[in-house]
Amino acid sequence: MLPAQVNRLTVEDAADRYVDLVRAKTVTGALSPATAEVYARDVTTFVRLAGPGRVLDDLTGEDVDEVLLAFARKPDERRRADAPRKDEGVQSAASQARFRRSVSALFKHAASVGWVQLNPMATASVTARERGGLRAERRALTKEQAEGLIGAARSPAAEPARRTDQRRDQRTDIRDALIVLLLATLGPRVSELVRANVEDFYTNDGVRYWRIFGKGGKTRDVPVPRDVAEVFDAYLVVRASERDKALLLSWRGRRLARGDVQAVIDRVQQRVEPGRRRSVTPHGLRHTTATHLLADGTDMDAVRRVLGHSDLSTLGRYRDELPGELEVAMRSHPLLRDQNTTSPPNE
Numbered sequence: 001m002l003p004a005q006v007n008r009l010t011v012e013d014a015a016d017r018y019v020d021l022v023r024a025k026t027v028t029g030a031l032s033p034a035t036a037e038v039y040a041r042d043v044t045t046f047v048r049l050a051g052p053g054r055v056l057d058d059l060t061g062e063d064v065d066e067v068l069l070a071f072a073r074k075p076d077e078r079r080r081a082d083a084p085r086k087d088e089g090v091q092s093a094a095s096q097a098r099f100r101r102s103v104s105a106l107f108k109h110a111a112s113v114g115w116v117q118l119n120p121m122a123t124a125s126v127t128a129r130e131r132g133g134l135r136a137e138r139r140a141l142t143k144e145q146a147e148g149l150i151g152a153a154r155s156p157a158a159e160p161a162r163r164t165d166q167r168r169d170q171r172t173d174i175r176d177a178l179i180v181l182l183l184a185t186l187g188p189r190v191s192e193l194v195r196a197n198v199e200d201f202y203t204n205d206g207v208r209y210w211r212i213f214g215k216g217g218k219t220r221d222v223p224v225p226r227d228v229a230e231v232f233d234a235y236l237v238v239r240a241s242e243r244d245k246a247l248l249l250s251w252r253g254r255r256l257a258r259g260d261v262q263a264v265i266d267r268v269q270q271r272v273e274p275g276r277r278r279s280v281t282p283h284g285l286r287h288t289t290a291t292h293l294l295a296d297g298t299d300m301d302a303v304r305r306v307l308g309h310s311d312l313s314t315l316g317r318y319r320d321e322l323p324g325e326l327e328v329a330m331r332s333h334p335l336l337r338d339q340n341t342t343s344p345p346n347e
Helices: 011-028 033-050 061-073 093-113 143-154 173-186 190-195 226-238 258-269 282-295 300-307 312-318 325-331
Strands: 201-204 207-213 219-223
Touching (some): 011 033, 011 093, 033 061, 033 093, 061 093, 143 173, 143 258, 143 282, 173 190, 173 226, 173 282, 190 258, 190 282, 282 300
Antiparallel strands (some): 201 207, 207 219
């Protein structure tokens, strides 16, 4: 049924009300603050592209298509200037799909509260182009590359010659090792890592656990491998501030930001031998965790719980192909495994 009377709000007014509602959901834990801000950013972009003074109910599917195309052509301001790509100057397929979901959620709410008579998304035809695979730095590292990165992280960095007065609590090599090891072995989201506090790590029956506060207010308790727990204990000894609750601190005692984590990975990569070195993002290390746990035969549901996914279908996107894995599978095919010990049938 159509609403008895449509509230003819402008695009800007409708967006403001919707964003207030989205941010309010973070109070109840229905949305994480990071997710709410993504919605808010996308809706703000939609207002700018659609025209803030237009009436929301006047927008058609064609109007929405124009906005989606304008967004697709919009330069991605988050990309580094020193990382050119063949499609530089346009949004990635993942960003386009995310933006479309945000706009769709806005109109779904608008239809339910009577801001529009009909949802124009039903006739919008523009969809994101094919992804064509993840960028290399977002894919899983091979076993050799991952071991090279972990080995470099665990090897002490050379003492900086220019800082002869540097105190022990200003050294960051142990902190950097902890960051790399947590990302590579447990695969947390970078937002979960930078939000972590010292008190989130506890010991139960001799096993160290990390209580990770994830998306949507959900928590998961993940056992920390013993080698990583030892680095954690060593880091607490040289940590910059004992009063701050944040786990990862700069040498000035401030909580690290998301961009700082990428800088740490890049710095550690410089100590990896060239033959095993490959650029990787925190998300790529999350893929690395999933890929190698699954390749080693770890139960899929256990991997899902480590990564904090709500269902197994999501996990499939984090399982990357490893070189040589098909050859290994065929060499030990379950239907042929006992052929050498099976006697030939009698004639």
